[in-house]
Amino acid sequence: MIINQLPNRTITYEGRDYLFFSGTAYLGLARRPAMQALLAEGVGQYGLHFGASRNGNLQLAIFEAAETKLAGQVGAPAALTVSSGMLAGQVVADWLAHQVEPNAVGIQAPGTHPALWHPLIKPQTVDLHGHQSLPMNLAPAYILTNSVDAIRSGLYSFDWINQLSDNQMIWLIVDDSHGLGVLNGGRGIWPQLALKLAAKPNVRLLVTGSLAKAMSLPGGVIFGDLDTLVAIRQTAYFGACSPMPPAYAYAYVHADALYAEGYERLMRNVALAEAALLPTGLFSHAPGYPVFYTDHDDLYPFLLENGIFVYSFAYPTPADKANTRIVISAFHEPQDIHNLAVAVRRFAQQHTRYSPAHA
Template identity: 50%
Template sequence: MPTPTHFHQIAHLPGRSIDIDGQEYLYFSGTAYLGLPHNPAFQDLIQEGLHQYGSVYGSSRNGNLQLTIYQQAEQKLASWAGADAALTLSSGMLAGQAAIRQLMLEGYEFSYSPDVHPAVWHLPQVDIAKETFEHWIENTLTTLHTTNRAANRHQIALVTNSVDALRGKLYDFEWIKSIPEDREVVLLVDDSHGLGVTGTGGRGVWERIPKRKNVRLIVTASLAKAMGLPGGVIFSDPASLHRIRYSAYFGGCSPVAPDHLYAYVQAETIYQDAYERLQANIRQFTDSIRDLNLLSFTDNYPVFYSGRDELYPFLLERGIFIYSFSYPKPTDKANTRVVLSAWHTPDDIQKLSAACRDFAALYL
């Protein structure tokens, strides 16, 4: 029987199903929450963009010839997310590192919450909190309240995720209101697993974070997950993004492929329809397994975590492939979770639900 660390190889892009050695499996893994990689209408828009812009634009964004699609896409992203401004890069990892490097240049010291995404690590030295997210908040607020600004001249950047995607848990940010008014801090939030899925209509975490005059907000995210785009984005105030935009780090980066940004600008109804299909799938699944005590999850979020790693081989024998491997390091404990997408059908969800109920009846 395969173990959670057993790896399979396929020669095609995963969709609602995959083929492993000639056998079809329903696919409940990955991060394509809105199902856009296999969405025919979205693919058509990419083809239109490909004919207009080609497959890649390898020039610096700060060159003396610039494509208008970048400004159009960034304005649309910022307006949609409710942010002041947006800046795109060629990956979520690059977006996180561009933000972190700029804060390093500005002299900030970093306080990291548990399980923070590697995209926003300050390398080579990263001191990730070992306590729970709630304890990290408590300790952070205690430090900010007991260490006055005159005694501690260090500038502090609080770095965290918007969600615990490994365990299907959305983080609450009401604690921002408790930061003392005499402490100016930066809050850097990685929203890679939230943008396109959480918030009103999938707009992400920006609207969920209380705005404070003494808290500079920077949100980074991969666009390659729910949004279906090979790139990343930084949301912040215009001044912060201006400093990143005209840094040597950003100037030396190749940008997002413009054909995909063209598709994004044209795809508003496609995103809306995919979000609604995803939410319908989430409701169907949660209604059917809520009583099992098998999976932990947050309502309206497509990730369902299980501490029972044996769920993976059990479902695999029944033609269902789910996420189960060590992350972010190979030495970490295997993480087993079910991930829903907009591309799943009601029959797919029903089959998954029935198999989960069978597992619970045998082992719980």
């Protein structure tokens, strides 16, 4: 389906309106007039783009202001922004490749985002979040993982951190693209991991993420300790990159109330969806998370026929299995969720043992 407008709570295709329950704009800010007004102010001050190196001899103060605010939002010591979440992961992965020996042992959880893949590091796959024991005899030097299973809507406990060695430098690199703005009151995964690592000073934490999802900003971010981020900033990989558009950094710095309101609306909508969808037994779902995953891929064409568009395509490559999931956003109205639930229950009655008496 190809359209000519930015999705909101609805999209229009070939003259027909569809309720839109897909995408990753969890806080629903991309179409908020107040957010667009802040962006317009930013464009007026900074123009459309600043295509210069962040290490150049002319600096824009708004980037440092946004990074300070981002670090404060999640509780990290420092933050560094780049032009995309993919680049944030690649900057860190490239830097990491030059910190560890070429044959250093590393661990990568299944499903780790491609942003953290790099040809110079070759970790072994270990199902960390599936309670597979860490190969402690191999003394891992680095660990790569996502913060959350955003495809199948699963939260990770990270209890395996307790198994980590206390006497060897270990880098823990976590992609928080789908957690930032949503997990832990909107702070993302950092506070959860910082608490677990309080007794592991030998484990150095770096969290990367896309700002283009919940935060509605075309950029990426790296969270970590100040010394490490200073070192990453001095790499050629970072120095050769253009930054995110400064107008968006300006909008973010001035949008506290909008982000808070978006989070509150999102949590209310998720609660409504949980009450309406989970009794059907069709979905796997992490409490409080805005994604409802189903193995019933035929739900997608059924809902589409009923005027509802949900996420369903192969990811991360066309060769992978299609993933069908419903995504709730702050821009949805209660009636939208009610209409969705009516259609889902009708599907469930036709395809499962679901009984509306149990709803």
